[in-house]
Amino acid sequence: MLYELKYVSTHGVYKLHTAIGYFLSDGLNRTKFGEECFPSWFRPVLSASPSLRSKASSIHRKARRSNKGIRDAIHRVWISQNQVQKLCSTPSLKLEDWGFKNERLIKELKGLFSYLYENTLESKSFEKAGGNSLKDHYNKFRNLDQRVCPFCGLCYYEDRESKTRSAYDHWLARTHYPLAAVNFQNLVPMCDSCNKRPRKGTKNILFQSADPSKRQSFYYPYNKICGIKIEVTCLTKPNPSNPRGKWSVKTTASTVVEEPLVKAWDAVFDIETRFSARIMEGLDGWMKDFLNVKDYRTTPTLPTLREDLSTRAAWLAMPNQLKKRAESALESAAFSYLAAEASDPVLAGYARISTSPAIQEIPTVLGKNRN
Ligand SMILES: [Zn+2]
Structure with a gap:
């Protein structure tokens, strides 16, 4: 991935996870179902949602009819599936299975968590009890x-x-880790x-895409990372009959130890294919924007153009650019390629148009960009 994310350190929406954890550990050990099976602050949420109460009550009844071994197994699976960071970083870490055959109970547990995510998380009653909304967390x-x-x-x-807001992805997909x-x-x-x-969809990131029986390491989005290298190659030079050309992009890790993470990331997110396609779409516009910003008053020499492209590539690759400017990593890699590898005729074509009115005074719907 391009950069590691920062985690919002504390927030009211995190309390839903602790409330259901309380139910699975303490609540299921109580002989009778009632609001005391949940933390006191959560009780208004339970009162406001008969469906939630009914689902929890049914699970409690079935778990109480079962032996303590089954209740302990539910708790073990809960702990196991929620070790998200460790599961991503440590392929040898054991994943707990249910270990019992009560399919009805397992189905109801999955249904309860689906309900919590789809209904309770953004309900007014939980927002009031937890203290904050999901949109507030997003902001x-x-x-x-x-x-x-x-x-x-x-x-x-x-x-x-x-x-609106961007969607929250279940890093460990709900299908596999409900x-x-x-x-x-x-x-x-x-x-x-x-x-x-x-x-990403519902892919199971803890297992290899080529061999789903084998565990793998995968990025945990909030872990520190060393970064990636993006290497651009031109397969077919742009020309009048094929102005977008054809490009290939390879991604590798900055450190050997992260190489498996980068390979797995590419396999899940289809990165190299998307990058190659985006260069074809974007390169001509990136170059024209660059020439506009450079504002050359006389046609630059090719060594000057190469040097300026290299400087622009370094600027685009700075961490704050990666976080704030879409395409900057790929644009940087493309400019690095042009600075170091592009043939003289290709660059000469851009040098020729660098001082043209079409570049220097790009008209827009808002008017000309210069007085
Ligand atoms: Zn994305």
Whole structure:
């Protein structure tokens, strides 16, 4: 991924995870179901939602009819599925299975967590009891200087003041890890393009895509990372009949130890294909914007153009640019390629148009960009 995310340190929405944890550990050990199976602050939420109460009550009844071994197993699976950071970093860490055959109870547990995520998390009663809304959490997440989706670097998160927000992805997908559905260590804001199939979707990131029986390490979005290198190669030079050309992009880790993480990230998010496609779409516009910003008054020599492209590439790769400006990592890699590898005729073509009115005075619907 392009940069590690910062975690909102404390927030009211985190309390939903602790409330359900209380129910699974203390609540299921009580002989009778009642509001005391949940923390006192959560009781108004339970009172306001007969569906939630009914689901919890049914699980309690079935768990109490079972032996203590089953109640302990539920708690073990809960703990196991919520070790999100450890599970991502340590492929040898054992994943607890249910270990019992009561399919009805397992189905109801999954249904309870789905309900908590889809209904309770954004309910008025939980917002009041927890003290904050999910939108408030999203705004606080965005306040941490995180504007660009770090999983692709190509798209922006939704704006804070717009009426909508970016979706929260279940890093460990709900399909596979249902009991981590309302754990914010497992809920990660992500752009729509990354979140949906055929990108992340419901993929099980803890297992290799090539061999789903084998565990793998995967990025944990809030862990410190060393970064990636993006290498651009031109397969077909742009020309009048094919102005976008054809490009190939390779991503590698900055350190050997993170190489498996970068490979797995590419496999899940389809990064190299998306980067190659975006260069074809974006390069001509990036170059024209660059020439406009440079504001050359005389045609630059090719060595000057190469040097200026290299300087621009370094600026675009700075951490604050990666977080605030979509496409900056890829644009930086493309400019590095042009600075070091592009042929003289290709650069000469851009040098020729650098002082033209079409570059220097780009008309827009808002009027000319210079008086
Ligand atoms: Zn994205």
